[in-house]
Amino acid sequence: MADALSAQDLLADLREQAAMLGLSVRDGAHRELLGEVASIGAKWWLGGRKVNYKMACRLAEAERRLHFREAVVEKSWGIPPPTLTVEKTTVSGWKRSGERTDVSLGGGGKLDYARVREAVERAAVAAGWRFQLEGGRMP
Numbered sequence: 001m002a003d004a005l006s007a008q009d010l011l012a013d014l015r016e017q018a019a020m021l022g023l024s025v026r027d028g029a030h031r032e033l034l035g036e037v038a039s040i041g042a043k044w045w046l047g048g049r050k051v052n053y054k055m056a057c058r059l060a061e062a063e064r065r066l067h068f069r070e071a072v073v074e075k076s077w078g079i080p081p082p083t084l085t086v087e088k089t090t091v092s093g094w095k096r097s098g099e100r101t102d103v104s105l106g107g108g109g110k111l112d113y114a115r116v117r118e119a120v121e122r123a124a125v126a127a128g129w130r131f132q133l134e135g136g137r138m139p
Helices: 007-020 115-126
Strands: 024-027 032-044 047-060 065-078 083-092 095-104 107-112 130-133
Touching: 007 024, 007 032, 007 047, 007 115, 032 095, 047 095, 047 107, 047 115, 065 115, 115 130
Parallel strands: 065 130
Antiparallel strands: 024 032, 032 047, 032 107, 047 065, 083 095, 095 107
C-alpha cells in the first residue's frame, strides 16, 4: 500500500464522492464533513412526506481513524398522500443495509441505506485510514 493520504486530501476526496452520490456537503468543525440528501418526497394539497438521509464523518488524525455517523429522518405534515412503500432491509448491529422505494400520487423516490456508508468506507480504507461506524448518535 502506498503512503496514507493526509486528512486534508481524504476530506477533499470524500467531498467529491459525496457530491457524486447526490449529497449536499458542508464542512463542520474540526475536520468534520456533513452531508444530506432528500431521497423521498411526496406532496399533495392535504400534506406531505419527506425522507432525508444525513451523514457526518470526522477525522481523528492522531489515530488515522474516520468516525462515521448516519441517519434516515422521515418528516410528515398534514395528511400525507397515500403511499406504497416497498422496503427490503438487513440490520446487523448499527449497520442497516437494503433499499426503500416509495410510490405516491404526489411523488416518491428511492433510498439505498448503505450506498453512502460503503463508498466512504472504501475511500477511507483505500486512503490508509481506519473506518469506524458510530451508532446511537445523530449526524
